[in-house]
Amino acid sequence: MASASTRKQCAYDGGCKQVGVAYCEGCTRSFCGIHFNDHRRLLNEELNFIFSGCNEIKDVLNQEKATCDSHPLMKQIDDWEKQSIGNIQQRAKELRQQIILLATDHRNELSQRLQQLSEQSNDALEHDSFSETDLRQWKKIIEDLKANLTSHATVGINQHDYFPGLKNISLVMTMSKELFDRVSDNTIQIEQNGQVATCDSSVNHREIRGRNRYSSGVHKIRLYIEQAEQFWMFLGITSEPTPLRHLFCSAPCTYGWSNDNNIWTNGQKCRNSSNNIIEMKKNDIVSLILDCNNRTMVMINERTNRKYELSVNTANCPFPWQLYLNLNEANSCVRILPT
Numbered sequence: 257m258a259s260a261s262t263r264k265q266c267a268y269d270g271g272c273k274q275v276g277v278a279y280c281e282g283c284t285r286s287f288c289g290i291h292f293n294d295h296r297r298l299l300n301e302e303l304n305f306i307f308s309g310c311n312e313i314k315d316v317l318n319q320e321k322a323t324c325d326s327h328p329l330m331k332q333i334d335d336w337e338k339q340s341i342g343n344i345q346q347r348a349k350e351l352r353q354q355i356i357l358l359a360t361d362h363r364n365e366l367s368q369r370l371q372q373l374s375e376q377s378n379d380a381l382e383h384d385s386f387s388e389t390d391l392r393q394w395k396k397i398i399e400d401l402k403a404n405l406t407s408h409a410t411v412g413i414n415q416h417d418y419f420p421g422l423k424n425i426s427l428v429m430t431m432s433k434e435l436f437d438r439v440s441d442n443t444i445q446i447e448q449n450g451q452v453a454t455c456d457s458s459v460n461h462r463e464i465r466g467r468n469r470y471s472s473g474v475h476k477i478r479l480y481i482e483q484a485e486q487f488w489m490f491l492g493i494t495s496e497p498t499p500l501r502h503l504f505c506s507a508p509c510t511y512g513w514s515n516d517n518n519i520w521t522n523g524q525k526c527r528n529s530s531n532n533i534i535e536m537k538k539n540d541i542v543s544l545i546l547d548c549n550n551r552t553m554v555m556i557n558e559r560t561n562r563k564y565e566l567s568v569n570t571a572n573c574p575f576p577w578q579l580y581l582n583l584n585e586a587n588s589c590v591r592i593l594p595t
């Protein structure tokens with residue numbers, strides 16, 4: 257038992273002369289009876305502070321739960337939703353209008369050609385001034401118009417995945433099948449109903465035109481180089497009304513590429529200065545993509561996977577555009593493939 261002299265004084269902060277009789281484990285201090293009670297009361301008050309802190313947080317959480325719908329980000333998400341739906345509706349409207357325009361263009365073009373043919377044939381009847389050559393030509397036009405009527409320009413949808421569930425789409429137009437139609441001289445023959453063009457054994461610049469006329473939309477033509485021994489060839493487009501000629505170099509309406517690594521635009525030949533060497537060899541499949549809307553054309557060699565792009569100045573090369581090939585070497589042969 258501790259004597260009075262060894263007993264500790266009450267640890268009350270306000271200064272108490274009494275001897276400590278109760279020991280607090282928490283703060284390892286002794287207090288007199290009165291101040292020990294005070295000490296416990298202060299600790300209780302601090303505990304109450306913890307309780308009220310808990311309640312305060314609980315209240316805020318409950319409030320949060322009730323006001324979850326008015327989260328500040330909700331409005332941003334709502335805006336994004338509205339804008340996205342609006343964009344999709346706008347795009348759908350544009351695409352519908354594009355289809356209507358494409359169909360109308362197509363119908364007008366056919367009507368125009370029909371009108372032309374009627375006028376020519378009526379005139380010929382009136383003056384009795386037609387021959388087998390005219391009849392052959394007109395029959396060909398009739399066949400061509402019929403083929404375009406039944407399998408008229410079809411429009412495909414191109415889908416691009418941006419993220420799952422939402423696709424962006426655009427239209428790709430597939431004209432009735434492209435075929436070879438006209439040549440500049442008889443050293444080249446069109447065979448297999450227009451699918452193949454074959455040169456004879458002479459060396460000569462000869463021009464081959466496609467049948468289709470391209471004025472709007474995006475179109476793809478695939479060509480297979482079936483026979484060629486180191487031959488020179490040109491692939492591209494020209495403006496449809498341009499007369500056929502052997503040497504096209506000076507024609508400003510000719511746009512395309514030759515496999516001696518030259519680019520042809522505005523009637524000028526320009527050496528391809530990029531590392532992307534222009535190649536067209538035997539057994540190559542070459543695609544030509546004509547984008548009338550953006551006035552550009554792209555050539556892709558499927559073997560090398562190389563891509564070449566040209567802008568077309570429609571002041572020099574007005575619509576309608578036509579497929580245009582020029583083959584120089586003997587016995588070379590090119591085939592149009594299905595797209």
Ligand SMILES: [Zn+2]
Pocket residue numbers: 280281282283284285295
């Ligand atoms: Zn204590």
Ligand SMILES: [Zn+2]
Pocket residue numbers: 266267268272273274287288289290291292
């Ligand atoms: Zn005390």
